[in-house]
Structure formats: C-alpha cells, structure tokens
Amino acid sequence: MPLLKINPTETLSWQKLQQHFYDIQFVKMQQLFCENKNRANEFHIQWNDFLVDFSKNRINATTIDLLVELANEVNLKVGIDALVNGAFINETENRKVLHTNLRKLSTTENAEVHDALNKMQHFTQNVINGTLKGSTGLAFTDVINIGIGGSDLGPKLVTEALENYKNHLNIHYISNIDNDSIQTLKNKLNPETTLIIIVSKSFTTLETISNANIFKDWLLQNNLKTQHHLVAVSSNIPEAVAYGVESVNIFPMWDYVGGRYSLWSAVGLSTALAIGFNQFKQLLDGANEMDNHFTNTPFKHNIPVILALISIWYNNFFCFETEAVIPYVDKLKMLPAYLQQVVMESNGKNVDRNGDTVNYETGNIIWGEVGTNSQHAFFQLFHQGTKIIPTDFIGFVNAFTPSDLHDLLMANFFAQTEALMNGKEGNYHTNDSNDKNAVYKDFKGNRPSNTILINKLTPKTLGSLLALYEHKTFVQGYIWNIYSFDQFGVEYGKVLANNIKAELNNQDIKNHDCSTTFLLNHYLKNKK
Structure with missing residues (x-):
C-alpha cells in the first residue's frame, strides 16, 4: 500500500469521529464506569514491565x-514500516529517519552504528577505569x-534519571x-581532571562553540594540553580536528538521526560515562x-x-490544546522538558506534506x-x-530504595487520578448544609488521565518509556x-541570532x- x-x-x-464526538462529548466517565464494571480490564494494555x-x-x-479506523484509513502501518525500514520519510531534507537503528544490538545490519558503539564502549571503559588520563597524568x-x-x-x-546507577564520575551539562x-x-572543578565533550552535528552551533571556547581557554590558562581533554561528537570531522580535537x-x-532522537547514539556518550556502557x-x-512492540x-x-x-481525540475533537506529563519520581523531573522538544519541535507545523496550510490543529503543548x-x-x-x-501519570511499583515513603508517594499518585475522574460533590446540594x-x-x-505504571525505574524501562513517547x-x-x-522554525532563529551577534560586536x-x-x-x- 502507498504512503498516503x-x-x-x-x-x-474522521467524519464518523466527528459525529461520535457529538454523541459522547457530554458523557461522564463516572457513568461509563457504572455502566461497565469491566471497563478497566477492557481499557488497559499490559506489556513487559508496563501497565x-x-x-x-x-x-x-x-x-x-x-x-x-482512522489510523487504518491513512495507512499508518505503511508509515510505521517506512520509518523503521529506512524510507526517505523526511522528504523536506531528503533524509531517512532511523533512530530505531541505533538501538538494534542483536544485528550487524548497520556496521557504522556498531562500530560507533564499540568505540564508545572502549572509550568509556578506559575513562572509568582510569586508563585514559588528562595531560598531567591524573585520572578524570x-x-x-x-x-x-x-x-x-x-x-x-537519562543521566539524571539513572543516577542510582552512576559510578564515580561527575557529569555536568552546559547548554x-x-x-x-x-x-x-569552573570554580568548582579541577581542569586537570576534567574531560570536555563538545556535541554539535555541524560543529558550528553558535551556543555550543561559544561555550566550548570558554572551557578551551580555561584549559589553556592552566597550561594543559587541550587535546587530552577535548572530545567531540560531530559529523563535521575536519572542523572538529581544526578546533583541536x-x-x-x-x-x-x-544525517538520518535528528537531534531530539539522538541520545541513543554517541550523543549519549556522557550518559555512558556516567552509568557505564x-x-x-x-x-x-x-x-x-x-x-x-510498536512495529509488530x-x-x-x-x-x-x-x-x-x-x-488526537482530545486535540482535534474536544479542542484540548495542552497535555501534562507528571512523573512520580524526582529523577524524572526533566522528562516534561525533554518531551517538549520531542513533541513540539516535531509536530509544531502548520503546513501538511502536500505543501498546503492545515485547516485543523496539530502539535500539542506539553x-x-x-x-x-x-x-x-x-x-x-x-x-x-x-x-x-x-x-499522563507515570509511576513505579518498586522504588530503587524500598521504604514506606514510597507507598505514601504512590498513594498520592493513585489518589490524583481517582479524584480527577470521580470528583467530589459539595454539600451545597443538600438543604441542611x-x-x-x-x-x-x-x-x-x-x-x-492515562496511568503508566512501571515495575521499576531501570535503564531498560527508561529506554522503553522514552521510545514510547517518540513513537506516539x-x-x-x-x-x-x-x-x-x-525544524525549519528553529533554524531560522539561528540565522537571525548570528546576524544580530555581528551587529552587536560592531x-x-x-x-x-x-x-x-x-x-x-x-x-x-546600557551594556558595560
């Protein structure tokens, strides 16, 4: 079947859904549960460690x-197969979209990915065990x-979420x-024991290179050989070499991996250093x-x-424009910010694949x-x-460190979904109040609300959770x-920023x- x-x-x-919406829009969930005592059994999916x-x-x-029926009418299965099989579905940039290939560990069909993973493994092991050192001979x-x-x-x-699995290395992020x-x-760190990873596909990203220059100068001011402290993740090898890496x-x-889907690649080098390969x-x-699971x-x-x-039901029929993601674990505090990029940079578009302006809502606010x-x-x-x-409520059955406090946390988790659904009728309805x-x-x-209940926060379940939202x-x-x-909207802002920076300098x-x-x-x- 064709890619429609x-x-x-x-x-x-869609027309059927519109008519169905008119029929159901004022129905109360409380009523639906009363009418169907088996509703929870019929409206859940259990898979691996996920409920x-x-x-x-x-x-x-x-x-x-x-x-x-809507998904089938637009040939969604064909689209899914095109995604995972490497069709050029990113047509505006003439690129494949193959972030799923980055996590295929049991096959050698993509040699360059496996070569990169092997290189990551060798490098991370040498840094963690102290074999690879800074220019003065001290371990990082x-x-x-x-x-x-x-x-x-x-x-x-990912590094913050998996903090319970970290080793002795301290990981810092500058964006x-x-x-x-x-x-x-800089005031907290010893430059002699600091490794710097510069991550930029083009190795010309304004913010990244500007920040890298500050830390490179910091190394030089401390009389260190920068080549022993600088690492790059980039597709522009000549530019990185010219920089001193x-x-x-x-x-x-x-090119076939967009930035917001790249944590599975060498972009995740800092994570691999933090938790081990x-x-x-x-x-x-x-x-x-x-x-x-998604494909099959x-x-x-x-x-x-x-x-x-x-x-889609809420966004396009009820006209609910935003969605909230509430993880009931501190280590996932960055998840909403991460999903803002995944969702809003991906689907914040007002032109369809035919080049026509859309006449319906796209892109939820997360x-x-x-x-x-x-x-x-x-x-x-x-x-x-x-x-x-x-x-979306995201909770975990088992804490990394079991305690009664976890039961209190999860009691709140379950109570909120129940309260949102059932509500509470005030006493003003009675005459004697x-x-x-x-x-x-x-x-x-x-x-x-949706309840995503996972057995435990582990590297494996976190990988599944993030892939879930990518595919959604x-x-x-x-x-x-x-x-x-x-993401042409993002790129235009970069061009304007470069122009304005030059004007400010002059x-x-x-x-x-x-x-x-x-x-x-x-x-x-007013600038001093």
Missing part, C-alpha cells in the same frame, strides 16, 4: 474502534557535556550561553523492545498508537512537573479550573499529515523592525 498524504479531516473515519491504563478517558469502545573525575537541544536534553535527562553559570561551574576522540553523528546497552535494549503489535493493543489516538510537587502547585487548575488538561463555602469545594471530576509523536504527526522530522544596528531596533540600541547603550 491525505488531509485527515477529509477521511470517512498502561487508559480507562479514565472520555472514550468508549466505539471511540477506540473509530480512532483505529568530572565530565562536561557541551551541547544544546537534543545534544543536551536527552543525555541530561545555555550563560557565563555566570559557567563561571560557577584528535580524530581518535571524535565520535560520529548521522553495560547499563547504556540496557537503555538501548529497552528502547528496541518498545520499537518491536495490532493497533488496539499498541501502547504508542493508542496513546497517540487518544491525544508541560508538567514531578508529583507530589505539582499537586501543591498547578493541580488546583486540574481539578477545578475551566481548562481541561489530559494528563450550613457550610457557606460548600459551593467552592465542589469537584465536578470527569477530567481525563510519530503517529500523531503521520495522521496529521505533517513532516515531523524537520555596535552597528542594521535594518530591523522598530521594536527590535529600539531594544538592541537600549542594550548597547
């Missing part, structure tokens, strides 16, 4: 049937990863061009298992597909915070606000008929709109 490029709103299944309960949603069996104690976007968010998330923060870090210390990046392989293995499982039992379809912190912040809006925010504030204590409920994002973009793997502001000109002149006038 059709406006989803023009499909027969995904999507019963607390404004859906019934017909909703799922029609959403799956600290690693600085300098990158931005996908060269920072993914590795930083923003904030010299105050950089100076604070020895070719043996340059790890590859490939064997644990890094477990991360890849977990992602690969989710890839196989019928849609009704396919976790990424079902979550994507429910998201946000969140860890529980229980979030309960004492924005959950008031979740429960009683005028906005409906579908929410003397509570003048009863009306303010009323919770209507009927607020949707792909399914949404494919059904919306948009290109999810380019103190000569060129042609801008009156507001930007006013702001730039104010900046120059």
Whole structure:
C-alpha cells in the first residue's frame, strides 16, 4: 500500500469521529464506569514491565474502534514500516529517519552504528577505569557535556534519571550561553581532571562553540594540553580536528538521526560515562523492545498508537490544546522538558506534506512537573479550573530504595487520578448544609488521565518509556499529515541570532523592525 498524504479531516473515519464526538462529548466517565464494571480490564494494555491504563478517558469502545479506523484509513502501518525500514520519510531534507537503528544490538545490519558503539564502549571503559588520563597524568573525575537541544536534553535527562546507577564520575551539562553559570561551574572543578565533550552535528552551533571556547581557554590558562581533554561528537570531522580535537576522540553523528532522537547514539556518550556502557546497552535494549512492540503489535493493543489516538481525540475533537506529563519520581523531573522538544519541535507545523496550510490543529503543548510537587502547585487548575488538561501519570511499583515513603508517594499518585475522574460533590446540594463555602469545594471530576505504571525505574524501562513517547509523536504527526522530522522554525532563529551577534560586536544596528531596533540600541547603550 502507498504512503498516503491525505488531509485527515477529509477521511470517512474522521467524519464518523466527528459525529461520535457529538454523541459522547457530554458523557461522564463516572457513568461509563457504572455502566461497565469491566471497563478497566477492557481499557488497559499490559506489556513487559508496563501497565498502561487508559480507562479514565472520555472514550468508549466505539471511540477506540473509530480512532483505529482512522489510523487504518491513512495507512499508518505503511508509515510505521517506512520509518523503521529506512524510507526517505523526511522528504523536506531528503533524509531517512532511523533512530530505531541505533538501538538494534542483536544485528550487524548497520556496521557504522556498531562500530560507533564499540568505540564508545572502549572509550568509556578506559575513562572509568582510569586508563585514559588528562595531560598531567591524573585520572578524570568530572565530565562536561557541551551541547544544546537534543545534544543536551536527552543525555541530561537519562543521566539524571539513572543516577542510582552512576559510578564515580561527575557529569555536568552546559547548554545555555550563560557565563555566570559557567563561571560557577569552573570554580568548582579541577581542569586537570576534567574531560570536555563538545556535541554539535555541524560543529558550528553558535551556543555550543561559544561555550566550548570558554572551557578551551580555561584549559589553556592552566597550561594543559587541550587535546587530552577535548572530545567531540560531530559529523563535521575536519572542523572538529581544526578546533583541536584528535580524530581518535571524535565520535560520529548521522544525517538520518535528528537531534531530539539522538541520545541513543554517541550523543549519549556522557550518559555512558556516567552509568557505564553495560547499563547504556540496557537503555538501548529497552528502547528496541518498545520499537518491536510498536512495529509488530495490532493497533488496539499498541501502547504508542493508542496513546497517540487518544491525544488526537482530545486535540482535534474536544479542542484540548495542552497535555501534562507528571512523573512520580524526582529523577524524572526533566522528562516534561525533554518531551517538549520531542513533541513540539516535531509536530509544531502548520503546513501538511502536500505543501498546503492545515485547516485543523496539530502539535500539542506539553508541560508538567514531578508529583507530589505539582499537586501543591498547578493541580488546583486540574481539578477545578475551566481548562481541561489530559494528563499522563507515570509511576513505579518498586522504588530503587524500598521504604514506606514510597507507598505514601504512590498513594498520592493513585489518589490524583481517582479524584480527577470521580470528583467530589459539595454539600451545597443538600438543604441542611450550613457550610457557606460548600459551593467552592465542589469537584465536578470527569477530567481525563492515562496511568503508566512501571515495575521499576531501570535503564531498560527508561529506554522503553522514552521510545514510547517518540513513537506516539510519530503517529500523531503521520495522521496529521505533517513532516515531523524537520525544524525549519528553529533554524531560522539561528540565522537571525548570528546576524544580530555581528551587529552587536560592531555596535552597528542594521535594518530591523522598530521594536527590535529600539531594544538592541537600549542594550548597547546600557551594556558595560
């Protein structure tokens, strides 16, 4: 079957969904549970260490049937096969999209990936065991990863999430061009025992190279041979060599892997240094298992597909524009920020794959915070606000360090999904209430959520979780008929930033709109 490029709103299944929405939009979830005592059993998927309960949603069996019909009508399976088999689905940049190949550990079909993994393994082992040393003969104690976007968010998330598995190396991440923060870090570290990883596909990224220059100068000011302290992850080998990185210390990046999907590659070198290569392989293995589930499982039992379809249901029919992700473990505090790039950089598009302006909503707004912190912040809006925010709750059955405190954490986890669904009726409905504030204590409920319950946070389950959201994002973009793997909006901002930087250096502001000109002149006038 062909790779279709059709406006989803023009499909027969979309029209059926629209009519179904009119029939079901005011139905209460409480009523659905009362009518079907077996609802939780019918609306969940259990896979490996994952239990995904999507019963607390404004859906019934017909909703799922029609959403799956939509996926079939646009040939989603063909799209999935094209993704994993290396078709040039990133047509605007004429590229394959093969981040799934980065986590295939049991095959040699992609020699360059396996060569890179072997090189990573050798390098990380030598740094961790102290064989590879700095220029004064001291073993490394600290690693600085300098990158931005996908060269920072993914590795930083995974390194923090798997802190319980870390070794003696201290990993630091620098992305923003904030010299105050950089100076604070430099004051804490010994340059003789610091390894610096510069991550940039082009090796010309403004923020990354600007930050790298500061740390390179820091090494030189301490009379160190920079080639013993600098490592690069880049596809521009000549530029990295010219910068002073020895070719043996340059790890590859490939055009068929977008930045936000690159933590599985050598971009994850800092993570592999933090937790050891064997644990890094477990991360890849977990992602690969989710890839196989996504590729081979019928849609009704396919976790990424079902979550994507429910998201489309809310975004395009209920017009709920945002989604929250609430992980109930501190070590996943960066997950919402990471997913903001994966989802919003991928699907923040207003032109379809035919070059036509879309006439429907794309790209959800993703946000969140860890529980229980979030309960004492924005959950008031979740429960009683005028906005409906579908929410993914992510929790773990077993803590890394078991304690009664974990039961308290998870009690909150379960209580919030129950409260959002059931609500609480205030006493003002009864005639004998003397509570003048009863009306303010009323919770209507009927607020949707997904519960993702995982046995334990390990490298393998984390790999599966992140791959789940990657594939969910792909399914949404494919059904919306948009290109999810380019990011021209981001690139244009880089061009403008380079131009403005040159103007600031020359103190000569060129042609801008009156507001930007006013702001730039104010900046120059008051800059010391």
